[in-house]
Amino acid sequence: MSPAAPRGRRTRERVARGASLVGQEYDVEVGPVAHGGHCVARHEGRVIFVRHALPGELVRVRVTEGEEGSSYLRADAVRIDRASVHRVQPPCPVAVPLGCGGCDFQHATLAHQRELKAAVLQEQLSRLAGLELEVTVQPVAGDLPVQDEGLRWRTRMQYERAADGGRGLRRHRSHDVVPIEDCPIAHPDAREPGQGSGAVTEVVAAAGQERAFEVAADGFWQVHPGAPRVLVETVLELLAPQPGESVLDLYAGVGLFAGFLAPRVAPGRVEVVEGDRTATSYAERNLAGTGARVHTDRVDRWLARRRRDDPDGHVDLVVLDPPRAGAKRAVVAPVAGLRPRAIAYVACDPAALARDVGTFAAEGFELAGLRAFDLFPMTHHVECVALLTKTDSDLR
Template identity: 60%
Template sequence: MSRPRRSAPPRGRRPRPKASKGESYVGRRFEVEVGPVAHGGHFVARVPLEDGASRVVFVRHALPGERVVVEITEGTAGDRFWRGDAVSVLSAAAERVVPPCPYAGPGLCGGCDFQHVSLSAQRELKATVLREQLVRLGGLSAEDPLVADLVVEAVPGDEAGLRWRTRQRYATAQGGGRGMRRYRSHDVIPVDDCLIASSDAREPGAGTVVESVDAGGATHSFEVAADGFWQVHPGAPATLVSAVLSALAPAPGDTVLDLYAGVGLFSAFLADEVGPTGRVVAVEGDRTASALSVGNVPSAEVTAGDVATVLGGLEEGPFDLVVLDPPREGARRPVVEAVAARSPRAVAYVACDPAALARDVAIFAEHGYRLRSLRGFDLFPMTHHVEAVALLTKTGSDQQ
């Protein structure tokens, strides 16, 4: 499946037009104490109202424990919650820093949620969100060591959290210059230099490019569409391959199902491990990426098509190992159940969304698969986005 969500981390979803629910509170300011981090780069606070009630507001540019003045950016009297920006900090958290980018802040570029947070604190916030989603949606216990001890690991290839984006798409600013969009808006903020873009970052275009990855003691080159999906952090491909290989421990002769296989990143290294007596079946929804994977991994059996549909028509024979690398919405029930029906001894799930991962972990649990290991990776510093690699095995298997 095509995965534009990781070739360009979103700068906030644009609000859909909605019917009025009463008086607008946009532009109103309130003094609030900031609560915990929430999924999506926000922090939870409560705004006191005139009648003694309060309203939940999701605040950007804040930190837990701070006292701030929040300006409401979306919200009416009838809404269940509001959105807002911390426009003045009355009591700052120890983790707060001066944003390195002049375009980061209330009303400015929407690309970076956490530029006002120290790098170590950014990673702890991401780990907190992963933990919370696994408990709330995944059914895990907060005391489970996999949850309680989870950390988000730094990945080599950036410069103190900056200069890591190898692909960068700009909007056209008024007057013809380049710019970035304001958070949840079509408005374009002129930007001279995006600090998370690498010095040689390129904009998506026509044709193909070649990417090389050194991992697991081997090096492979991949032809990738210039406007197609490829991890944008330079350390990401090798880091994820190494994590998947370590989790699955593939052996010669194993049969492997690589779902949402893209241009064959995982398939190539898995084919090395299972050898000529093994088998790798790769399924990818984007036909361009799937066609490129045929050349990238000649030994794999490649099928282009919707993953759930292809799985429904695939032979019912068992697979030893499965890799899932779904788009932001996750694999979802039809795919998870089709995977579980093939009784793999281990499933490596590469996730770019904590909530989607947690929901799918819960579905796997219904079919006897438990989370056995989990690693988080900071592939998108200065933003709220986080990548995770989870290992699930069948209860009673020799890998439990």
């Protein structure tokens, strides 16, 4: 669900550009995948963003959004005239046009889904950061055998009430609810908002340690069962923390990364910054005894105040795990100003990552390593961990 408009700001009304083209059908050849779970096609020179299609296919599309004057249209592939060799039957009966909008790529093999995600990541890095990289999106083991099929991995679900009183999920870019009896990507023990209260305990075994983390029942935690381990181990591997080093963990949530970093840098200093007060209350419990200091504040505001109070301040290592919108210049610039030896940037959006990598480059930091993980099979989402180091550093 999209966030509400900020108070005091008017939402801009959509201006029609001509007669609606919704429902019109065209025969097109599908081009490359694009960020957002669709592919790009063209009809009479106009771009069409097509869902339920794959690159190279010949399809008939039906327009779902757009008018005669629109610069682009949105559409669904409603008939496949020449199918890709990577096309498969979706495992979910509502992963179809006008069906559930939760999954984007159920009609592709898992291997090809990862190729599509890698292509999007490469394109964003090229366009927004000027980098030409080969990227591989790696599968991540879950705790169920069917993880190999990309199903039953999502440990938290948010269903809507359907018209018949049952549960459902929303259509793509719509508030309409599609009734659903079973979601194939939902973990058998998936939690739902309002299902219990207080805290739940998540146990993470990574890098030879096992730590328990308390998190609010409705608070943020990675939804793939294998995510905490692979992200922690990747951050530790890329940063290579040493005893005595100082660490800044930004957008730290309940302290997942700090919990594993603190023992590695002891007797060094670890500071944790998170804007959500509930999360930091749990972080204080989770990090008790580690020596980590927890701050409840907006990250950009905390960094600005730190720079005023200690203009010559320095830290050795930084972990950035921002929300989908990314860190942006207000955070990137002061982080670069701390002159860290290495920065681990955990990202869930390729465009935001690429933009921030480009901003870091302007601040004297280069992309020295990148890992991509398929933590959201069947969807277009991909999780990355990037290593950024000073341009003149010999750390590679």
